[in-house]
Amino acid sequence: MKKASVISVGNELLDGQTVDTNAAFLGSELLCLGIPVTRRFTVGDEIDGIVRMLALACQEADFVLVTGGLGPTADDLTRQALAAFLGVELELRQDLLGQIKAFFDSRGRAMPQVNAIQAHIPAGTEAIPNDLGTAPGILARREGKVIAIMPGVPFEMRQMFGQSVVPVLREACSGQVVVVQRLRCFGEGESAIAERIGPAMQRGRNPLVNCTVDHGVVTLHVVATSDEPGKARRMADQEVESLRARLGPLVFGTGDQTLAQVVGNRLATSGKTLAVAESCTGGLTAKILTDVAGSSRYFTCGWVAYSNTAKARELGVPTGLLDTYGAVSEQVASAMAQGARHRAHTDYAIGITGIAGPAGGTAERPVGLVFISIDGDGGTTTERFRFAGDRDSVRWRTAQTALNMVRLRLGL
Amino acid sequence: MKKASVISVGNELLDGQTVDTNAAFLGSELLCLGIPVTRRFTVGDEIDGIVRMLALACQEADFVLVTGGLGPTADDLTRQALAAFLGVELELRQDLLGQIKAFFDSRGRAMPQVNAIQAHIPAGTEAIPNDLGTAPGILARREGKVIAIMPGVPFEMRQMFGQSVVPVLREACSGQVVVVQRLRCFGEGESAIAERIGPAMQRGRNPLVNCTVDHGVVTLHVVATSDEPGKARRMADQEVESLRARLGPLVFGTGDQTLAQVVGNRLATSGKTLAVAESCTGGLTAKILTDVAGSSRYFTCGWVAYSNTAKARELGVPTGLLDTYGAVSEQVASAMAQGARHRAHTDYAIGITGIAGPAGGTAERPVGLVFISIDGDGGTTTERFRFAGDRDSVRWRTAQTALNMVRLRLGL
Numbered sequence: 001m002k003k004a005s006v007i008s009v010g011n012e013l014l015d016g017q018t019v020d021t022n023a024a025f026l027g028s029e030l031l032c033l034g035i036p037v038t039r040r041f042t043v044g045d046e047i048d049g050i051v052r053m054l055a056l057a058c059q060e061a062d063f064v065l066v067t068g069g070l071g072p073t074a075d076d077l078t079r080q081a082l083a084a085f086l087g088v089e090l091e092l093r094q095d096l097l098g099q100i101k102a103f104f105d106s107r108g109r110a111m112p113q114v115n116a117i118q119a120h121i122p123a124g125t126e127a128i129p130n131d132l133g134t135a136p137g138i139l140a141r142r143e144g145k146v147i148a149i150m151p152g153v154p155f156e157m158r159q160m161f162g163q164s165v166v167p168v169l170r171e172a173c174s175g176q177v178v179v180v181q182r183l184r185c186f187g188e189g190e191s192a193i194a195e196r197i198g199p200a201m202q203r204g205r206n207p208l209v210n211c212t213v214d215h216g217v218v219t220l221h222v223v224a225t226s227d228e229p230g231k232a233r234r235m236a237d238q239e240v241e242s243l244r245a246r247l248g249p250l251v252f253g254t255g256d257q258t259l260a261q262v263v264g265n266r267l268a269t270s271g272k273t274l275a276v277a278e279s280c281t282g283g284l285t286a287k288i289l290t291d292v293a294g295s296s297r298y299f300t301c302g303w304v305a306y307s308n309t310a311k312a313r314e315l316g317v318p319t320g321l322l323d324t325y326g327a328v329s330e331q332v333a334s335a336m337a338q339g340a341r342h343r344a345h346t347d348y349a350i351g352i353t354g355i356a357g358p359a360g361g362t363a364e365r366p367v368g369l370v371f372i373s374i375d376g377d378g379g380t381t382t383e384r385f386r387f388a389g390d391r392d393s394v395r396w397r398t399a400q401t402a403l404n405m406v407r408l409r410l411g412l
Numbered sequence: 413m414k415k416a417s418v419i420s421v422g423n424e425l426l427d428g429q430t431v432d433t434n435a436a437f438l439g440s441e442l443l444c445l446g447i448p449v450t451r452r453f454t455v456g457d458e459i460d461g462i463v464r465m466l467a468l469a470c471q472e473a474d475f476v477l478v479t480g481g482l483g484p485t486a487d488d489l490t491r492q493a494l495a496a497f498l499g500v501e502l503e504l505r506q507d508l509l510g511q512i513k514a515f516f517d518s519r520g521r522a523m524p525q526v527n528a529i530q531a532h533i534p535a536g537t538e539a540i541p542n543d544l545g546t547a548p549g550i551l552a553r554r555e556g557k558v559i560a561i562m563p564g565v566p567f568e569m570r571q572m573f574g575q576s577v578v579p580v581l582r583e584a585c586s587g588q589v590v591v592v593q594r595l596r597c598f599g600e601g602e603s604a605i606a607e608r609i610g611p612a613m614q615r616g617r618n619p620l621v622n623c624t625v626d627h628g629v630v631t632l633h634v635v636a637t638s639d640e641p642g643k644a645r646r647m648a649d650q651e652v653e654s655l656r657a658r659l660g661p662l663v664f665g666t667g668d669q670t671l672a673q674v675v676g677n678r679l680a681t682s683g684k685t686l687a688v689a690e691s692c693t694g695g696l697t698a699k700i701l702t703d704v705a706g707s708s709r710y711f712t713c714g715w716v717a718y719s720n721t722a723k724a725r726e727l728g729v730p731t732g733l734l735d736t737y738g739a740v741s742e743q744v745a746s747a748m749a750q751g752a753r754h755r756a757h758t759d760y761a762i763g764i765t766g767i768a769g770p771a772g773g774t775a776e777r778p779v780g781l782v783f784i785s786i787d788g789d790g791g792t793t794t795e796r797f798r799f800a801g802d803r804d805s806v807r808w809r810t811a812q813t814a815l816n817m818v819r820l821r822l823g824l
Contacts, residue, residue: 012622012624012633013436013452014449014450014452015439015440015633016436016437016438017436017439017622017624017633018436019433019436020435021431023432023454024425024428024429024430024431027425027427027429029428037426038426038461039454039455039461040452040453040454040455042451042452042454043450043451043452044448044450045622056468071602071603072602072603072606073602073623074606074611075613112603112607114603114607153625155804159802210427210429212428276695281699282703283695283699283701283714283716284695284699286694287693287694287695287699293768293769293770293803295694295718299718300721300722301715301716302694302695302716303713303714304713304714306702306707306708306711306712306713306714307708307712307713313755314713343725358705359706391703
């Protein structure tokens, strides 16, 4: 089985200024290609160090994936280090220079002189297109090893990896078939889900089941490996079926679907609409819904009714309710959802009120207390939650839980 | 200057199941002790691999900090690897066994037999107390190098590091002082800022100036090193002063301040309030503003006026403007800001309309075209932007730029 090493370049990674999410992304993606990452090296912006890590990584693996250090400034030294490692010179590529200039032109700006360095790549290597930024990547081959250098900016790296590096890796490991399927779950934590699926997550199994968690969404990655495409596919399908049977409605989607996409798809295809009235989440729920391109088909309006005045004035929440039960109450959450649906003339509306913290909690209404209400044709459903974690976690869990309630309401 | 290497052990790190926040924590803590981390290695749960990484790390640095692989199960192999690296045997320490048994006793449970392995450490090394879990750490000294092995569980590692490892490191590098200051900038890209500050970012300088970018915010890290505390402080101060002079109003803050914090602080201290009416950012602007704890002092209400109907009904944008100029226009952005300020009775309001993409662009109104308006006592200012990148980038750049416009309007 072919193996990969990942090199992350950047002083900001060593200093702890930036958490290296690129390396985790590559580890997970490569595993799904059937290429385990066996070593990871992190090095600062210094030519000698990068050269040494390239040499080590090439000893350890068949594929070496490098991120970072392709920027235009004096501390971006990865392309120089690759040239030194390969024992060649950097060459100015006029076509790349033209592309970089065009990138700035399209934004009505002149190319700063420093960016010209990004048009240089080591002699004998290939440029990898960057559709989202100015720095092309670099692909080098040496003694049967493939070295791919990508930018450190996560969205540029991810796009470049998927579009241009994955095909190269796939070709280099032909003969081995890996089928990956993902199940996306919401509603229980990682360990509760691990308990439900029993021994499926044991290492060394085939199919392998890996688990990652992001903002409350637990993703199970089913990786089936075989030398026969049909067999790998069947193994993955069977495993997915068995996991679905154990997890029931905790599974909301497959692949990289988000809760907002699953809810949005159903609303769009059934011609239904949704509004949001949120307090403690402060716009996050609307933000997540509108992360989905095309969400204007079903999402029309949101209110961030942060003050009591705004709740009453914009959503018609009776001031009597606010006075009697307090802003963080089941009654106010329901009235917010009903008010939003009424004003926006939508089929469904979400109402959210809670205490995100760190301040504002009391013994009766502690930080993390949240009420979420869904109003629709079938009536109003309101639930009470007590979420753990800091302000950011409470807000994310609240918004995601609201979308999950809409999903269940839609029968998904 | 003494240097450190960090080794992170665990298959879950290589697979991308777990993002390595321990390494970032250690990098940041060590830098503040004046001990830069110059290399980081990540390796799976395998004895040979860990031994090789220990050898490499000892070549590269004076201090080697290792996290992970101290658990009680068969795949936890760091203590065995350390023994192999040192060429000694593991020894059962009765005192450690007693502590582990006491840990379980205090929770009313018998010690599972597997945990006995955690009472073993390599001959000639010291145990590091673990107040929060069962696995003691291990401190080894070899040829002038210090190796500290800590658990991978973040809260156990952090407590052990602060309580027992920091004193050892401090003693080993008395005499060296490092002062770090950060300047936070917004309004130009990394390369334009690098051009403005000229040679300040050259490698090998002291103070060293590093640059990181996150969601359009460029952070300059000034790291001054000396054997004299007063001198390091003066060097850092002088560098910061010189950078500020070159960057002018691009600098909005220091440390880890965000645009939302800087704007929020000023609004709070001056008793002013802010509302937001946003379309293409879909709630993100309100979300960023309310990321700040205590933002309810100045942020009262937000509208996500996604449909034209919502813009007219909720914010009073004249339908004539929407028909004549289109929803994505200077006129509609201004009317949104004015409508929000009027309805919410705030001192300031933001209006945002644009095309986040990927669909919806035309030759005249391409993806990334955004109008941002600020309404306040001094009148309404509206600017036109063309942002690059995908939907997420366009939305982030838009929201941050809106906050930056408020900052400049507040004279910050």
